Amino acid sequence: MPTLTTPQTAVSTWNIDAAHSVAEFKVKHMMISNVKGQFTGVSGSLRLDEDDVINSKIEATIDAASINTGDAQRDAHLKSADFFDAEKFATLSFKSAATRRKGDGELEVEGELTIHGVTRTVKFVVEGPTAPGKDPWGNTRIGISASTKINRKDYGLTWNAALETGGILVGDEVTITLDVQFIKA
Numbered sequence: 001m002p003t004l005t006t007p008q009t010a011v012s013t014w015n016i017d018a019a020h021s022v023a024e025f026k027v028k029h030m031m032i033s034n035v036k037g038q039f040t041g042v043s044g045s046l047r048l049d050e051d052d053v054i055n056s057k058i059e060a061t062i063d064a065a066s067i068n069t070g071d072a073q074r075d076a077h078l079k080s081a082d083f084f085d086a087e088k089f090a091t092l093s094f095k096s097a098a099t100r101r102k103g104d105g106e107l108e109v110e111g112e113l114t115i116h117g118v119t120r121t122v123k124f125v126v127e128g129p130t131a132p133g134k135d136p137w138g139n140t141r142i143g144i145s146a147s148t149k150i151n152r153k154d155y156g157l158t159w160n161a162a163l164e165t166g167g168i169l170v171g172d173e174v175t176i177t178l179d180v181q182f183i184k185a
Contacts, residue, residue, distance in 0.1 A: 028171030041066030
């Protein structure tokens, strides 16, 4: 009697290379121009379904205290209870739930983003993953770029100041951009 075999799905694990990855953000300052910053403490992993990328899963964590806007005084304020409250909420995190193909070759990755202890569903537009490549030390690497927009108030980041000329000091909409490199485990 013949036996039926179930096809095996090729799933591989890839770890974020923190030295070659960055999570950046930008937000309007004084309703004039954007101020940018980044978090350097990025970690996490990708479970890549090599047969069909839409079945892949990603989890990432960011150290809230790793924020850097190029201004030490502003960074200290952003780490304080007025914003991220990094002592109480030490990490920001993302866990994917679903991935869909977009018409232009991009992916849409939906998942749960947690900032300041508040979790909301967001959708990242993702380019990649790139084709695998070997580094000089024999590691296999891939990369992705992703972006989304959130309202910071949805995450309890409500501090602001009114401007004498009208308007506010810090905009509500925040653009998040990720450039992440992974190393095959």
